[in-house]
Amino acid sequence: MYRASPAHDAPGPFPDVSRRQPDGGPTTGRSTRRERTVRAAALAVGALLALGAPVPVGAAAAASAPVAVPPVGWGACDAPDLPPVPATYQCAIYEVPLDHADPSGPTIELALIRRPADDPGARQGSLFVNFGGPGLDAVTTLAQAGDVLFAPAVTAEFDLVGMDPRGVGRSTPLQCVGPTDDYSEYFTPFSWPESARDLRTVRDRNAALDAKCAADGGPIRHHMSTTAVADDLDLLRRAVGDEKLTYVGYSYGSYLGAMYANRYPDKVGALVVDGVLDPVAYATGRDVDGKRVPTTARVNSDVGTQATFEEFLRLCDDAGPEDCAYAGDARTSAAERFDALLQRLQAEPVQDPTTGLGVDHQALLGTVAQKLYNSAGWGLLAQELSRYEQLASDAWDVADLDSTGLPVPAAASLPTLVTGPEQFAAVTCSDSVTPDRVMAWKRAELSRGAGYFGAMWTWADQYCMSWSAEDTDRYLGPWDAVTATPVLIVNARFDAGTDISGALALHDELPGSRMVTVEGWGHTSIGLSVCADAVTTEYLLTREVPDENVVCAQDAAPFPSDVQVQRQQADADASSRAERRDVVLDLVGGSPTGAFTD
Numbered sequence: 373m374y375r376a377s378p379a380h381d382a383p384g385p386f387p388d389v390s391r392r393q394p395d396g397g398p399t400t401g402r403s404t405r406r407e408r409t410v411r412a413a414a415l416a417v418g419a420l421l422a423l424g425a426p427v428p429v430g431a432a433a434a435a436s437a438p439v440a441v442p443p444v445g446w447g448a449c450d451a452p453d454l455p456p457v458p459a460t461y462q463c464a465i466y467e468v469p470l471d472h473a474d475p476s477g478p479t480i481e482l483a484l485i486r487r488p489a490d491d492p493g494a495r496q497g498s499l500f501v502n503f504g505g506p507g508l509d510a511v512t513t514l515a516q517a518g519d520v521l522f523a524p525a526v527t528a529e530f531d532l533v534g535m536d537p538r539g540v541g542r543s544t545p546l547q548c549v550g551p552t553d554d555y556s557e558y559f560t561p562f563s564w565p566e567s568a569r570d571l572r573t574v575r576d577r578n579a580a581l582d583a584k585c586a587a588d589g590g591p592i593r594h595h596m597s598t599t600a601v602a603d604d605l606d607l608l609r610r611a612v613g614d615e616k617l618t619y620v621g622y623s624y625g626s627y628l629g630a631m632y633a634n635r636y637p638d639k640v641g642a643l644v645v646d647g648v649l650d651p652v653a654y655a656t657g658r659d660v661d662g663k664r665v666p667t668t669a670r671v672n673s674d675v676g677t678q679a680t681f682e683e684f685l686r687l688c689d690d691a692g693p694e695d696c697a698y699a700g701d702a703r704t705s706a707a708e709r710f711d712a713l714l715q716r717l718q719a720e721p722v723q724d725p726t727t728g729l730g731v732d733h734q735a736l737l738g739t740v741a742q743k744l745y746n747s748a749g750w751g752l753l754a755q756e757l758s759r760y761e762q763l764a765s766d767a768w769d770v771a772d773l774d775s776t777g778l779p780v781p782a783a784a785s786l787p788t789l790v791t792g793p794e795q796f797a798a799v800t801c802s803d804s805v806t807p808d809r810v811m812a813w814k815r816a817e818l819s820r821g822a823g824y825f826g827a828m829w830t831w832a833d834q835y836c837m838s839w840s841a842e843d844t845d846r847y848l849g850p851w852d853a854v855t856a857t858p859v860l861i862v863n864a865r866f867d868a869g870t871d872i873s874g875a876l877a878l879h880d881e882l883p884g885s886r887m888v889t890v891e892g893w894g895h896t897s898i899g900l901s902v903c904a905d906a907v908t909t910e911y912l913l914t915r916e917v918p919d920e921n922v923v924c925a926q927d928a929a930p931f932p933s934d935v936q937v938q939r940q941q942a943d944a945d946a947s948s949r950a951e952r953r954d955v956v957l958d959l960v961g962g963s964p965t966g967a968f969t970d
Contacts, residue, residue: 494529498530505795597845678822678825806836
């Protein structure tokens with residue numbers, strides 16, 4: 373049966389920072405990763421950034437409808453590792469079945485946070501938010517961004533609710549590799565292989581990670597598909613007393629939204645997906661793609677990243693050296709400068725004195741991909757590229773670098789809450805039909821990878837080649853359910869995480885859906901456009917989509933002139949939108965897939 377955790381009645385809902393697996397066995401605390409493992413994994417995991425029979429549409433809803441669901445017991449947010457939040461915010465732990473097909477079986481805990489509606493008298497219900505991943509912590513993100521994420525009209529009428537998905541963050545975690553383990557046994561020190569020896573390393577370490585998870589990960593690793601998370605979401609909808617779900621999902625959160633819309637179409641109240649994954653490409657691929665092509669090579673993130681980077685280079689040159697530090701001159705373009713820098717770092721990594729870390733061509737491309745997410749920060753990216761250029765020209769001594777070009781600082785300097793490959797693999801590999809041999813990844817890289825970023829995105833889900841856990845209840849489509857309220861689909865024209873082709877594909881699948889295209893640059897539309905914000909706000913408040921698809925402009929150019937900067941600084945609304953984007957992307961944009969994030 374479904375039951376509320378006894379912690380609901382405690383003064384604080386996160387009293388025990390240790391977690392226990394559903395089988396009752398203890399788990400280790402959150403591990404700190406060695407820096408090279410974090411950086412390599414960050415190129416492949418974090419914003420997306422694998423067989424069972426499909427569940428019929430609505431089957432989960434029909435099965436669970438007669439079962440009573442206790443309400444959420446909200447309390448103070450006093451977790452020791454949670455950033456300070458306003459006193460009005462509330463947190464909770466809620467118990468749900470490990471396996472929704474066995475509602476009376478073992479349970480797991482979901483960590484929740486709520487920002488109550490500002491106007492209780494006008495309150496419509498709860499608005500659930502997912503920030504992407506797979507594997508991102510929604511509790512921390514909403515704690516820091518809840519006050520600036522939506523327009524005041526939305527926060528007046530809705531409680532904002534964030535849930536750490538099962539296996540992630542403060543929810544019952546999947547934890548395979550602990551702080552006393554040797555990470556070099558399970559993770560590669562590079563983001564993608566570049567030699568036959570590297571390929572063997574990828575194969576062997578992914579097999580070792582799977583064996584480690586099979587031994588120490590517990591039963592939750594078989595129950596972390598997005599299907600299970602959608603079932604959790606519907607259970608929580610009932611637990612907060614809402615007849616229908618109001619939801620906004622960013623990046624990978626768009627797949628969760630598409631999943632919910634197709635499993636519970638009659639329960640869709642207002643559902644926004646922003647920065648959209650093509651659900652067919654992600655789940656199965658088209659034709660024989662699923663058996664031949666890795667998931668992260670199917671979803672066109674490499675295409676989106678390359679197209680966005682080409683826009684960065686073009687706009688930088690157009691702005692000139694006064695407004696973009698990486699602009700070309702009469703003799704060379706920004707693109708030519710970058711080619712030369714990339715070749716230099718591939719031949720000879722350099723050490724960055726400001727961080728103590730090595731920078732090679734893989735690290736450079738990972739940095740670029742991450743910072744393309746927020747076009748408001750492209751001026752800083754241009755400065756960083758110029759600095760790397762100077763480092764390379766100064767021929768820094770690399771004698772102290774290890775064989776990967778990435779020195780390892782003390783573990784104490786690293787964050788303690790890290791999204792690891794285990795969580796990413798448990799979701800992505802459970803969700804998707806995917807190959808099981810290392811050469812499938814290499815063939816996809818050579819035949820399909822786009823531009824500079826093809827290899828990075830192709831190998832992002834390399835863990836799936838060995839992942840043996842499977843969620844037999846996973847849903848693989850179809851994706852064309854008629855929802856009670858049409859879905860609103862939002863995407864920037866140039867999105868470095870989720871190419872616009874994903875939004876167009878979902879729009880074609882979902883009957884009655886409407887699409888908002890932001891003619892601009894960046895991952896998701898957060899803070900990009902007054903026009904897009906207005907459409908989303910109106911939809912959430914009224915549950916009515918526009919009469920036709922909408923095209924909106926981005927408000928501020930990535931490389932604004934001094935006059936444009938002064939004008940934006942004088943515009944309080946524009947400053948607020950920029951703050952929203954910076955806060956959210958700082959939290960969820962820590963890797964190129966951070967918000968498949970991803």
